[in-house]
Amino acid sequence: MKSKTLAAALFTVGVLAAPAAQAQTEIQWWHSMGGALGEALNGLATKFNESQKEYKVVAVYKGSYPESMTGAIAAFRAGNAPHMLQVFEVGTATMMAAKGAIVPVTKVMADAKEPFDPKAYLPTVTGYYSDLQGNMLSFPFNSSTALFYIDRNKFKAAGLPPVPPKTWKELIAVAEKLKAAGQDCVYTSGWPSWVHIENFSAWHNVPIGTKQNGMGGFDTEFTINSPLHVRHVAMLGDMVKKGLFTYAGRTNQADSKFQSGECAMATISAGALAGTIKAGKTDWELSFLPYHDDVKGAPQNSIIGGASVWVMGGKKTDEYKGVAKFLSFLSQPEIQMGWHTTTGYVPITKAAYELTRSSGFYDKNPGRDTAVKQLTLNTPTENSKGLRFGNFVQGREVIEEEMEAVFAGKKDAKTALNDAVKRGNEILRKFQAANK
Amino acid sequence: MEKRVVFRSAWLPYVLLAPQLAITIIFFFWPAGQAVWYSFQLQDAFGLHSEFVGFDNFTALFRDPHYLESFKTTAVFSVAVAGSGIVISLLLAVMADRVVRGSVALLYKTVLIWPYAVAAAVAGVLWAFLFAPSIGIVTYMLKGMGVDWNWIIKGDQAMLLIIIASVWKQISYNFLFFLAGLQSIPKSLIEAAAIDGAGPTRRFWTIVLPLLSPTAFFLLVVNIVYAFFETFGVIDATTQGGPAQATQILVYKVYHDGVKSADIGGSSAQSVILMIIVVALTVIQFRYIERKVQY
Numbered sequence: 001m002k003s004k005t006l007a008a009a010l011f012t013v014g015v016l017a018a019p020a021a022q023a024q025t026e027i028q029w030w031h032s033m034g035g036a037l038g039e040a041l042n043g044l045a046t047k048f049n050e051s052q053k054e055y056k057v058v059a060v061y062k063g064s065y066p067e068s069m070t071g072a073i074a075a076f077r078a079g080n081a082p083h084m085l086q087v088f089e090v091g092t093a094t095m096m097a098a099k100g101a102i103v104p105v106t107k108v109m110a111d112a113k114e115p116f117d118p119k120a121y122l123p124t125v126t127g128y129y130s131d132l133q134g135n136m137l138s139f140p141f142n143s144s145t146a147l148f149y150i151d152r153n154k155f156k157a158a159g160l161p162p163v164p165p166k167t168w169k170e171l172i173a174v175a176e177k178l179k180a181a182g183q184d185c186v187y188t189s190g191w192p193s194w195v196h197i198e199n200f201s202a203w204h205n206v207p208i209g210t211k212q213n214g215m216g217g218f219d220t221e222f223t224i225n226s227p228l229h230v231r232h233v234a235m236l237g238d239m240v241k242k243g244l245f246t247y248a249g250r251t252n253q254a255d256s257k258f259q260s261g262e263c264a265m266a267t268i269s270a271g272a273l274a275g276t277i278k279a280g281k282t283d284w285e286l287s288f289l290p291y292h293d294d295v296k297g298a299p300q301n302s303i304i305g306g307a308s309v310w311v312m313g314g315k316k317t318d319e320y321k322g323v324a325k326f327l328s329f330l331s332q333p334e335i336q337m338g339w340h341t342t343t344g345y346v347p348i349t350k351a352a353y354e355l356t357r358s359s360g361f362y363d364k365n366p367g368r369d370t371a372v373k374q375l376t377l378n379t380p381t382e383n384s385k386g387l388r389f390g391n392f393v394q395g396r397e398v399i400e401e402e403m404e405a406v407f408a409g410k411k412d413a414k415t416a417l418n419d420a421v422k423r424g425n426e427i428l429r430k431f432q433a434a435n436k
Numbered sequence: 437m438e439k440r441v442v443f444r445s446a447w448l449p450y451v452l453l454a455p456q457l458a459i460t461i462i463f464f465f466w467p468a469g470q471a472v473w474y475s476f477q478l479q480d481a482f483g484l485h486s487e488f489v490g491f492d493n494f495t496a497l498f499r500d501p502h503y504l505e506s507f508k509t510t511a512v513f514s515v516a517v518a519g520s521g522i523v524i525s526l527l528l529a530v531m532a533d534r535v536v537r538g539s540v541a542l543l544y545k546t547v548l549i550w551p552y553a554v555a556a557a558v559a560g561v562l563w564a565f566l567f568a569p570s571i572g573i574v575t576y577m578l579k580g581m582g583v584d585w586n587w588i589i590k591g592d593q594a595m596l597l598i599i600i601a602s603v604w605k606q607i608s609y610n611f612l613f614f615l616a617g618l619q620s621i622p623k624s625l626i627e628a629a630a631i632d633g634a635g636p637t638r639r640f641w642t643i644v645l646p647l648l649s650p651t652a653f654f655l656l657v658v659n660i661v662y663a664f665f666e667t668f669g670v671i672d673a674t675t676q677g678g679p680a681q682a683t684q685i686l687v688y689k690v691y692h693d694g695v696k697s698a699d700i701g702g703s704s705a706q707s708v709i710l711m712i713i714v715v716a717l718t719v720i721q722f723r724y725i726e727r728k729v730q731y
Contacts, residue, residue, distance in 0.1 A: 249588050262570060401680045408590060
């Protein structure tokens, strides 16, 4: 393992040393956008490079989100970090705590005298990436949220009106009818923790952790064993037992189960829409996540997923200038709109949303604004602004493991969530101790 | 009298040894030493702060029920992989030994050796596809027989899957050694036993197996090391330690906690423990089991 790190470091030295001879200032950008998303991202870099001569942004695909983050950490330890790094939302707290390793975006922009207004972004986006003083620490790039998809064909085949159920009670009633009509996979879900704990909590306006979901300090503790959380996870476990919920896995495995026409309903990322359209096997309809209608304050608003761009420390002033110029370039509403409409990610600035709306895109493509509507349904509260837990990569896995134990019938929901809180808090304490 | 070649030069032996020593130091001792060092540190992901915490990382590990569970998982997995791998390949080798001549035998041997050329990750993906919960062919057949196969949530099925994939990959290696071992047993011994009236089963247990014991012992050591470390690729490509840590063997947990969770201290402490286990296992094997081996 150590030798691998060494090899990665040596490789990085090679990559960074090679282009030094050129006159243009090179800006390295490590990202995790593969396939069609990667092409869209490269398009942005090319467009920027053609727009001016001083700087050249080099976008490098570094594998999955965790892979590029670990790669950058290893490179930083070896003194060769990239200028910009795309980090997924669960890595946010880890990056924020690394004070010497990163430069807040607000500072980068101010130093280079580039305009930057955190208020231009959707409140759920600003909240997720800002410190308590309201300084944006990273640059929001690709944001999504969890949405509820149904396949109207399956509803019609079962003799049901093709309307998405609004509440969990309605969903179960529909699920039972679909099952009785011979539908094998009735409902599936991606990202169990993100959808059924994180977004679920925000949507029902209940806390995920103390201290404003961890935004108020490292001494936060998980509160996901509340009666409402227990009730929801128990309900999911019960649905698995009755064959009403087909568990697909911890990441986006559920996407293909819905897109291929295997499942009738799914709670998956807004980013799965592009693939759903491309597959063309479903008569899909997008709607808000279901909620429990007896909970006061529900539905509130959902929280984001996806990633943001972090600026790494220890670079030259001129290079930071280039970074700031590039981020300004990315902030333009036209660029944002292009990214939103080609990828399916949420338009993260209000201006981009307005521009997309006035262009008539949503009239021609109904449903493409469901995600942004759900994110901005109400003014975010302390419970629905976002979350910030140290080492949440590990914390989320603990939650997912405990949920899987419920789905497998090995634990009851109460025990599982109590265990998740206990184990999760240990991770938080360790993070707190390591980042004093 | 022992015959020895003596180097007259004072430095030549060291020069000749140097490349090997350099490789050993750079790729084995240095990283191992670093692991020991980090196991006593509490460090953030970027290595900005580091604090000496004594045995805290170790005590935290042994307080974690999931770490203790990982020992059990590793034990079950290694015994199953090494045990069934050796038994199956011995069976195949004995049968191949009987048809050792002719082109059919060559085909038979080639096909059996083939899986060894497949990378662990590829083997994992291959079996994961066959057994995929919704699209796998085997899953489809199992469903027909009334078995509800879904290793995404069923831990014991996930375990079975990685055992099958790992054993399948290792059989060729074991097979090669067993076949070579079988072919080096003098035919005269077996013929003599046959003349004395010993049947095939009796001949196998009293002559063939004892003469194969050095090979079997060697394979036991190799297979345990294989199950401990080299099955990483299979697990990473299929279950990634899940569901609910049902397939998280020790080495996968080291990778997971260190690389994915950026917990350098905890992960290093685990690799130090792993090092101690492997040293202990090797000592036990050579001290006690090797005595029963007849060379």
